[in-house]
Amino acid sequence: MRPDDAIEIRALPLFRGIREETFAELVATGFLQRFPPGVTLIHEHDPADFLHVVADGLVEMYAASSGRETTIEVVQPLGAFILAAVLNDQVYLQSARTLEKSRIVMIPAAKVRECVETDPAFMRAVIMELARGYRRAIKDVKNLKLRTSAERLANWILREADIQGGLTVTLPFEKRVLASRLGMTPENLSRAFATLRTQGVDVTGSHIEIKDVVLLTRFAQPDPLIDHEE
Amino acid sequence: MRPDDAIEIRALPLFRGIREETFAELVATGFLQRFPPGVTLIHEHDPADFLHVVADGLVEMYAASSGRETTIEVVQPLGAFILAAVLNDQVYLQSARTLEKSRIVMIPAAKVRECVETDPAFMRAVIMELARGYRRAIKDVKNLKLRTSAERLANWILREADIQGGLTVTLPFEKRVLASRLGMTPENLSRAFATLRTQGVDVTGSHIEIKDVVLLTRFAQPDPLIDHEE
DNA sequence: AGCGGCGCTTGATATTTGTCAAGTGGCAGT
DNA sequence: ACTGCCACTTGACAAATATCAAGCGCCGCT
Numbered sequence: 241m242r243p244d245d246a247i248e249i250r251a252l253p254l255f256r257g258i259r260e261e262t263f264a265e266l267v268a269t270g271f272l273q274r275f276p277p278g279v280t281l282i283h284e285h286d287p288a289d290f291l292h293v294v295a296d297g298l299v300e301m302y303a304a305s306s307g308r309e310t311t312i313e314v315v316q317p318l319g320a321f322i323l324a325a326v327l328n329d330q331v332y333l334q335s336a337r338t339l340e341k342s343r344i345v346m347i348p349a350a351k352v353r354e355c356v357e358t359d360p361a362f363m364r365a366v367i368m369e370l371a372r373g374y375r376r377a378i379k380d381v382k383n384l385k386l387r388t389s390a391e392r393l394a395n396w397i398l399r400e401a402d403i404q405g406g407l408t409v410t411l412p413f414e415k416r417v418l419a420s421r422l423g424m425t426p427e428n429l430s431r432a433f434a435t436l437r438t439q440g441v442d443v444t445g446s447h448i449e450i451k452d453v454v455l456l457t458r459f460a461q462p463d464p465l466i467d468h469e470e
Numbered sequence: 471m472r473p474d475d476a477i478e479i480r481a482l483p484l485f486r487g488i489r490e491e492t493f494a495e496l497v498a499t500g501f502l503q504r505f506p507p508g509v510t511l512i513h514e515h516d517p518a519d520f521l522h523v524v525a526d527g528l529v530e531m532y533a534a535s536s537g538r539e540t541t542i543e544v545v546q547p548l549g550a551f552i553l554a555a556v557l558n559d560q561v562y563l564q565s566a567r568t569l570e571k572s573r574i575v576m577i578p579a580a581k582v583r584e585c586v587e588t589d590p591a592f593m594r595a596v597i598m599e600l601a602r603g604y605r606r607a608i609k610d611v612k613n614l615k616l617r618t619s620a621e622r623l624a625n626w627i628l629r630e631a632d633i634q635g636g637l638t639v640t641l642p643f644e645k646r647v648l649a650s651r652l653g654m655t656p657e658n659l660s661r662a663f664a665t666l667r668t669q670g671v672d673v674t675g676s677h678i679e680i681k682d683v684v685l686l687t688r689f690a691q692p693d694p695l696i697d698h699e700e
Numbered sequence: 701a702g703c704g705g706c707g708c709t710t711g712a713t714a715t716t717t718g719t720c721a722a723g724t725g726g727c728a729g730t
Numbered sequence: 731a732c733t734g735c736c737a738c739t740t741g742a743c744a745a746a747t748a749t750c751a752a753g754c755g756c757c758g759c760t
Contacts, residue, residue: 284695303612306691310615312608324601333608333695356597363593367586370600371554377607378542378563382533384614385540385653388716415738423615425718430739445726445738461536465514465563618746645708655748660709675708675756 241345245272249293249345252318254362254369262359270347281336281344288325288332290346294318297342300417301334311420314339314413323369326352339413372470382466389424390432394460395467396422397441401450403469411446471575475502479523479575482548484599485592492589500577511566511574518555518562520576524548527572530647531564541650544569544643553599556582569643602700612696619654620662624690625697626652627671631680633699641676 246267249255255263272295275281281292284303292299294315301313301321312334315321325332326349338344356363383392396418400409411418419429433443439459440452450456476497479485485493502525505511511522514533522529524545531543531551542564545551555562556579568574586593613622626648630639641648649659663673669689670682680686 303616303695305612305616305693305696308616310612312611324604327597328601328605328700330605330700331695333605333612357590357594360587363590363597364587367557367593367597367600370597370604371558374554374600374604374607375558375560375563377604377611380611381542381607381614382535382540382563384611386533386535386538390716426738427719427740428717431717434739463535465533465561466535470558470560620746656708657710657749658747661747664709 241267241270241272245295245343245345248295249318252293252320254320254323254365257365258355258362259359262355262362266347266351266355269351270345272343272345275338275342275344277338277340277342279338281338282322282332282334284332284335286332288322288328288330288349290348291320291323291326291352292336293320293345293347295343295345297344298339298413299336299342299344300339300413301336302420303334309420310423311417314417314421316412320369323366324373327356327366327370329353339417375470379466384423386466389422389428390435391460392422392424393429393432394436394439394441394456395462397436397448397450398453398456398460398462399467399469400448407450407453409448409450411448415446471497471500471502475525475573475575478525479548482523482550484550484553484595487595488585488592489589492585492592496577496581496585499581500575502573502575505568505572505574507568507570507572509568511568512552512562512564514562514565516562518552518558518560518579520578521550521553521556521582522566523550523575523577525573525575527574528569528643529566529572529574530569530643531566532650533564539650540653541647544647544651546642550599553596554603557586557596557600559583569647605700609696614653616696619652619658620665621690622652622654623659623662624666624669624671624686625692627666627678627680628683628686628690628692629697629699630678637680637683639678639680641678645676 250263281299294317296317299315299321300311301315302309302311321336322332322334329349356366387395397409401407404410415429416426419426422429424432433441436456437443440450440455442449442451480493505527511529524547526547529545529551530541531545532539532541551566552562552564559579586596617625627639631637634640645659646656649656652659654662663671666686666689667673670680670685672679672681
């Protein structure tokens with residue numbers, strides 16, 4: 241991998257505090273690849289060969305079973321995926337495909353497991369990352385089990401507005417992906433947006449505007465133990 | 471804690487391979503407590519003070535939000551809970567209450583974090599346990615998003631039959647808890663059982679009998695990437 | 701043994717969500 | 731600029747799930 245590419249992923253929480261030699265070693269055996277949109281990077285049930293890092297672009301994690309399919313997560317730049325499968329030396333539970341033109345860093349699973357053993361700081365970072373991932377998954381379960389689809393959408397909008405810093409949100413991906421991510425059909429997402437129009441939200445294409453935060457918040461009933469990013 | 475009590479929890483995957491001194495240290499600062507059924511052990515949003523280990527009994531992990539409540543997991547003997555919150559030094563995402571008379575070992579969170587640093591074997595075990603927990607949570611998400619409630623019940627029965635080793639299953643807890651665990655109302659669970667009666671399942675009270683495994687399996691469409699225990 | 705409570709079931713109905721079908725509009729490619 | 735594709739929307743309907751209400755039956759208590 242070129243040194244320039246390596247620098248980019250140094251800021252990843254997983255790598256931020258680790259030893260320089262460890263990072264160099266990981267980077268030396270890893271490589272960067274470019275993909276057009278719509279490419280399947282990994283497929284569930286395959287053995288975990290590489291830790292993947294999204295340097296640029298957008299990657300959708302999804303899973304299928306008996307003909308149905310759902311989006312588990314959308315990974316944005318400077319995010320890693322399938323760390324758990326890599327560490328446990330298991331098969332993937334999720335598939336991954338690019339949603340946009342993307343640059344992905346791939347680091348051999350064996351090398352990751354080796355570095356975990358040799359660099360205590362890396363091991364600590366791995367523990368933090370896994371714990372964070374676990375808690376995010378639990379929050380997802382709570383979100384699905386305790387809320388209706390319109391409520392999930394309302395809270396997603398509030399959270400995304402917070403991330404994008406303002407009262408307007410630009411959809412980072414297609415509505416069909418958002419629908420799947422939130423656990424509903426595209427048709428139902430349209431109707432949920434229609435519902436939110438009476439709760440202080442204005443939608444035009446991929447542009448969402450929060451007209452009345454108080455009203456939307458009262459409808460969404462946000463809960464830090466579900467919605468707050470760690 | 472008495473040495474006898476300590477031996478019991480030594481078999482926990484989290485402790486199995488760790489150094490004797492580490493275990494002794496954890497056990498020395500920890501203590502065992504007995505609880506009657508229905509006692510709340512921890513409450514979501516509280517800071518994570520102790521790692522909890524179920525030595526005996528049954529503990530329900532649950533979460534509530536805006537008046538609704540759901541069961542995330544039921545922890546059986548020789549299981550630990552809220553490891554992730556302890557390690558990340560965060561607040562709990564889940565509450566816990568005993569379903570039966572239980573014996574719980576409580577180990578101070580600070581001591582756990584300390585031992586992770588000093589015993590590499592313990593650190594490895596923690597990583598494995600966290601990765602396992604993460605993957606279990608992802609499987610839960612897939613189960614919820616990709617299946618109907620009757621399908622979830624069918625697969626739960628098949629998995630439980632496998633665990634209990636045979637074609638009959640005895641419910642380990644109340645049906646209302648199972649309903650909440652599977653993400654449905656008690657009424658809907660009753661109807662799901664009724665549906666399964668046409669798919670080779672016989673239910674009488676807390677006794678479930680699989681009359682036709684082939685038929686039930688065809689209905690359930692089990693998927694190792696959702697149902698298989700790791 | 702009798703009694704009361706509560707978990708479970710069942711029926712009727714409402715709500716939520718999914719499915720199918722048709723139509724619209726924006727965007728990319730020619 | 732035109733055209734065709736495809737994501738999105740909307741409507742009508744079907745299925746899944748929740749809610750409300752009533753009754754049953756088991757279990758523990760006195």
